[in-house]
Amino acid sequence: NAGVTQTPKFRVLKTGQSMTLLCAQDMNHEYMYWYRQDPGMGLRLIHYSVGEGTTAKGEVPDGYNVSRLKKQNFLLGLESAAPSQTSVYFCASTGVLKSETQYFGPGTRLLVL
Amino acid sequence: GENVEQHPSTLSVQEGDSAVIKCTYSDSASNYFPWYKQELGKGPQLIIDIRSNVGEKKDQRIAVTLNKTAKHFSLHITETQPEDSAVYFCAATLMDSSYKLIFGSGTRLLVRP
Numbered sequence: 001n002a003g004v005t006q007t008p009k010f011r012v013l014k015t016g017q018s019m020t021l022l023c024a025q026d027m028n029h030e031y032m033y034w035y036r037q038d039p040g041m042g043l044r045l046i047h048y049s050v051g052e053g054t055t056a057k058g059e060v061p062d063g064y065n066v067s068r069l070k071k072q073n074f075l076l077g078l079e080s081a082a083p084s085q086t087s088v089y090f091c092a093s094t095g096v097l098k099s100e101t102q103y104f105g106p107g108t109r110l111l112v113l
Numbered sequence: 114g115e116n117v118e119q120h121p122s123t124l125s126v127q128e129g130d131s132a133v134i135k136c137t138y139s140d141s142a143s144n145y146f147p148w149y150k151q152e153l154g155k156g157p158q159l160i161i162d163i164r165s166n167v168g169e170k171k172d173q174r175i176a177v178t179l180n181k182t183a184k185h186f187s188l189h190i191t192e193t194q195p196e197d198s199a200v201y202f203c204a205a206t207l208m209d210s211s212y213k214l215i216f217g218s219g220t221r222l223l224v225r226p
Contacts, residue, residue, distance in 0.1 A: 041218055042202055042216035058213065105156050
């Protein structure tokens with residue numbers, strides 16, 4: 001099992017550009033999450049999904065959209081990137097019927113100029 | 114909503130000494146408290162967790178204690194080793210339909226050889 005994978009690993013955007021971050025998990029997990037990590041602020045939840053076709057807002061959802069068309073994939077979109085969205089983005093998944101453990105991907109480092 | 118505070122932000126110990134990291138939470142309904150370790154350039158990884166019906170849990174050199182009345186929980190690492198050097202995050206959640214984790218701001222632990 002690859003676990004949780006994220007693409008791309010690193011990206012540079014100009015202000016106003018758009019992009020999509022892809023998260024994939026091969027553990028048949030029901031729940032998936034997108035976090036952003038900024039220095040001194042820990043991880044903050046952006047959006048999450050409790051199942052295929054469902055999404056919900058987390059703590060800091062503004063400026064982001066998500067989709068969960070397939071159970072194994074969770075996409076995070078930035079429609080018009082801003083410098084404040086410069087961060088490291090982590091995806092996580094959990095199969096809560098078995099365990100509460102959230103498994104994290106390796107992260108995507110995004111720089112918005 | 115839930116708020117988690119974590120202290121200290123940095124901790125330096127001599128190899129072989131113990132390290133203690135403390136967290137407090139605000140929502141008395143929270144009932145699951147995991148601890149994650151993040152090494153440089155990687156995603157967080159669960160190292161130990163505790164549920165609200167338990168006061169203490171141990172796993173080799175790592176232990177977590179929970180005081181529900183005071184709403185705080187702590188991570189204890191004994192006989193520290195250089196490979197314990199990393200950033201540690203506490204988190205809290207209510208084990209309901211979403212399992213959304215609220216993270217502390219992190220503690221950078223340095224174990225000096």
